[in-house]
Amino acid sequence: QKEVEQNSGPLSVPEGAIASLNCTYSDRGSQSFFWYRQYSGKSPELIMSIYSNGDKEDGRFTAQLNKASQYVSLLIRDSQPSDSATYLCAVIGVGGSTLGRLYFGRGTQLTVWP
């Protein structure tokens, strides 16, 4: 059973600060990793994907991947109140019929206060 673990939070940061969200995964063979943002009552929205070790930046978002440590993180710079949401870490299944399915963590609730 593949597991994806996230800091349950909630995480609260002031506007303009850096929010750091962390995720670990159990399957060493995992190759593809995703961060979704979910506002209350809405669908998960894909905000970042990362496949290689290192950092990937997109605007105010940076995803970091360390496969040796089985660790993936999301940094949000200059946090805004509109970033307040639940952030879901997801890992793709590998091999056989499970290729393609996503394994999710329970999510970290982020609140950015003005």
Place this chain on the structure above:
Amino acid sequence: EAGVTQFPSHSVIEKGQTVTLRCDPISGHDNLYWYRRVMGKEIKFLLHFVKESKQDESGMPNNRFLAERTGGTYSTLKVQPAELEDSGVYFCASSQPGAGGYEQYFGPGTRLTVT
């Protein structure tokens, strides 16, 4: 480009009744997935279609759940008969392997309440 759509947005049924959920994927996406989130738990995989074929249905809880994707376009998920533990939010997602890898795009979900 229209996103993934789901119908209904909310359904309340009694234990023992039947409910059918519908998902329309993004046009041209061959891969269609069903997921479910039960209160307090993580989103969990149910099954995966590639076009009209079931690629992986190992996440389906039991034989009360039946998914179809006739013609490889929209999909339906039927629960018959519904039990209390079937309550949750059912999400549909679609993807098209290629430059985007396995990036999946989710619909708004159907909130199912079984009373």
